[in-house]
Amino acid sequence: MSLPPFHLAFPVDDLEAARRFYGDLLGCAEGRSSNDWIDFDFHGHQIVAHLSGPDDHGPGDRAANKVDGEHVPVPHFGLVLGMDEWRRLADRLKDAGTDFVIEPTIRFAGKPGEQATMFLRDPAGNALEFKAFADIGQLFAS
Numbered sequence: 001m002s003l004p005p006f007h008l009a010f011p012v013d014d015l016e017a018a019r020r021f022y023g024d025l026l027g028c029a030e031g032r033s034s035n036d037w038i039d040f041d042f043h044g045h046q047i048v049a050h051l052s053g054p055d056d057h058g059p060g061d062r063a064a065n066k067v068d069g070e071h072v073p074v075p076h077f078g079l080v081l082g083m084d085e086w087r088r089l090a091d092r093l094k095d096a097g098t099d100f101v102i103e104p105t106i107r108f109a110g111k112p113g114e115q116a117t118m119f120l121r122d123p124a125g126n127a128l129e130f131k132a133f134a135d136i137g138q139l140f141a142s
Helices: 015-024 085-094
Strands: 007-012 029-033 038-044 047-050 063-067 070-074 079-080 099-107 115-121 126-134
Touching: 007 015, 015 029, 015 038, 015 047, 070 099, 070 126, 079 085, 085 099, 085 115, 085 126
Parallel strands: 007 047, 079 126
Antiparallel strands: 029 038, 038 047, 063 070, 099 115, 115 126
């Protein structure tokens, strides 16, 4: 299954913190930028960190949904990675002392849609999920 790249723009309150988090920690190459935004290559997808001021509507959970016993932050965005890539990223984040919202774990173990998942926040508080499937055919399994 090959899907076209997506584009996602989101608010941040500190561009240098976003640059360190997405560029240095997550390893996303930086694209175009200005004093107000930065493009990042998020595994072949374009994400854009837009500087938001105190009067702008900033990030934050509007809700949390209970999923397999965990409280998943809403809204969130993220990627489906290959299992080996997910494990390498989980190890990299753990080694960096990342404060996870949901620690790297296996969700729905032994059931349709079994997946590896982890949640964390960027410096502006935006929630991100990274997941992987041993069998990518289970991506939309019910």
